[in-house]
Amino acid sequence: MRMETPGERIVAHVDMDAFYVAVEVLDDPRLRGKAVVVGGSPAGSRGVVCSASYEARAFGVRSAMPAITAKKLCPGAVFLPVRGSRYSEMSSRIHALFGRFTPRVQPISIDEAFLDLSGFGGFEGAVREARFLKKTILETLGLTASVGVASNKSVAKIASDLEKPDGFVVVPPGTERDFLDPLPVRRIWGVGPKAGASLAELGIRTVGQLREFDRDTLLRRFGKWGNQLYLLCRGIDDRDIEIPEDAGAGSVSAQSTFHRDLDLWEDLEEQLLQLSERVSRAARAKGLAGRTVTLRARYPDFRTVTRNRTLASPTRSTDVLYRTAAELLRVLSRPGDRFRLLGVGLSRLTDRILVQRGLFEEEGETVGERIDRVMDQARDRIGSEALVRGRLLKAARRRRERRARRGGDDTVRHHE
DNA sequence: TCTGGGGTCCTAGGACCC
DNA sequence: TCTGGGGTCCTAGGACCC
Numbered sequence: 001m002r003m004e005t006p007g008e009r010i011v012a013h014v015d016m017d018a019f020y021v022a023v024e025v026l027d028d029p030r031l032r033g034k035a036v037v038v039g040g041s042p043a044g045s046r047g048v049v050c051s052a053s054y055e056a057r058a059f060g061v062r063s064a065m066p067a068i069t070a071k072k073l074c075p076g077a078v079f080l081p082v083r084g085s086r087y088s089e090m091s092s093r094i095h096a097l098f099g100r101f102t103p104r105v106q107p108i109s110i111d112e113a114f115l116d117l118s119g120f121g122g123f124e125g126a127v128r129e130a131r132f133l134k135k136t137i138l139e140t141l142g143l144t145a146s147v148g149v150a151s152n153k154s155v156a157k158i159a160s161d162l163e164k165p166d167g168f169v170v171v172p173p174g175t176e177r178d179f180l181d182p183l184p185v186r187r188i189w190g191v192g193p194k195a196g197a198s199l200a201e202l203g204i205r206t207v208g209q210l211r212e213f214d215r216d217t218l219l220r221r222f223g224k225w226g227n228q229l230y231l232l233c234r235g236i237d238d239r240d241i242e243i244p245e246d247a248g249a250g251s252v253s254a255q256s257t258f259h260r261d262l263d264l265w266e267d268l269e270e271q272l273l274q275l276s277e278r279v280s281r282a283a284r285a286k287g288l289a290g291r292t293v294t295l296r297a298r299y300p301d302f303r304t305v306t307r308n309r310t311l312a313s314p315t316r317s318t319d320v321l322y323r324t325a326a327e328l329l330r331v332l333s334r335p336g337d338r339f340r341l342l343g344v345g346l347s348r349l350t351d352r353i354l355v356q357r358g359l360f361e362e363e364g365e366t367v368g369e370r371i372d373r374v375m376d377q378a379r380d381r382i383g384s385e386a387l388v389r390g391r392l393l394k395a396a397r398r399r400r401e402r403r404a405r406r407g408g409d410d411t412v413r414h415h416e
Numbered sequence: 417t418c419t420g421g422g423g424t425c426c427t428a429g430g431a432c433c434c
Numbered sequence: 435t436c437t438g439g440g441g442t443c444c445t446a447g448g449a450c451c452c
Binding site for chain 1: 443444445446447448449450451452
Binding site for chain 2: 039040250255256
């Protein structure tokens with residue numbers, strides 16, 4: 001880790017404008033200038049807005065809003081499904097472009113990153129470089145980004161958001177407080193609805209007002225995070241650009257909200273198997289295995305619980321994941337329970353399993369691992385929808401039979 | 417308005433060990 | 435024989451982000 005005096009650090013935060021929508025417009029220019037909403041597409045589903053064009057935002061449409069609400073606010077909008085792999089592809093190109101400017105890049109999400117622009121000839125040089133980056137993104141990818149340049153990450157991030165879309169906001173060193181003071185506290189990264197409300201109780205609405213509170217008061221009220229608040233509202237943020245070490249930490253998960261609440265054990269089992277398949281496959285693709293399996297369940301009233309179990313050794317087997325998740329759900333659920341969502345997660349990840357695989361090659365493969373590997377390979381060749389485990393087929397067949405029988409109500413018994 | 421999906425980080429309590 | 439302190443691991447929940 002290189003040493004740098006904090007005063008010298010210059011950071012740019014780059015954030016793509018309405019990213020998903022922008023990619024859709026790129027692929028279909030007829031959408032330009034129209035109200036476009038990505039997400040919540042299948043009619044009548046329980047979807048939410050992932051991304052809205054600025055034309056749609058003029059009607060009050062916001063991301064994370066239920067799609068139904070968005071349709072009421074802006075009936076004329078074009079609603080499009082989420083094309084995750086297409087956005088990932090563009091994201092890779094964007095991040096590759098960042099890498100051409102500096103190796104010191106901290107990716108934050110699919111469409112934003114911090115870049116360390118120290119070493120481009122002082123602050124003026126960094127600003128020139130940032131301008132050039134913004135121009136290059138537009139010319140090579142046809143997308144607009146908003147950029148903030150400042151002496152630290154927190155201020156740069158706030159700056160990039162201030163004049164979206166197509167914004168370029170520079171906060172010269174020494175002017176951080178003047179810049180921050182009039183802004184709402186909610187602009188501070190990490191201050192969400194709860195903390196915002198809590199601060200409002202203290203009469204704090206702007207960053208300037210927050211700055212009038214002493215450290216002890218904030219510590220008492222917010223714990224460790226209070227100290228962070230104390231510093232951030234003063235424009236102080238010594239956190240370095242963190243270049244990802246790759247792999248290791250983190251978690252892999254998948255969850256699914258059902259079109260209608262489910263209560264039949266075999267339906268729930270089928271969902272768990274599908275989720276386990278997605279999670280374990282993602283882990284295998286990354287060469288990771290995990291020791292802790294988490295089940296998430298959401299009831300119709302939106303109450304959400306999690307149960308997890310730590311295994312003796314790391315796994316990435318679909319079958320182990322599925323059986324563990326099913327056991328956790330079996331212990332959790334009571335007769336008559338209905339669920340609107342189930343999720344399966346894998347954490348305490350390690351890549352050590354790769355070493356073992358290398359040593360034993362196929363010799364050490366269990367039957368379950370072999371099934372996983374063959375299924376993965378087949379899916380890679382012919383597409384992931386083409387192959388379905390026998391258990392899933394059976395569940396689907398039972399469901400068809402149930403419907404065929406009609407009269408028999410669809411939501412009867414729970415498992416024993 | 418009836419609330420997605422994939423993540424990260426933090427807290428707090430309990431079990432267990434020395 | 436009524437009671438300490440610290441460390442680690444595990445579990446559950448919650449806030450927050452995009």
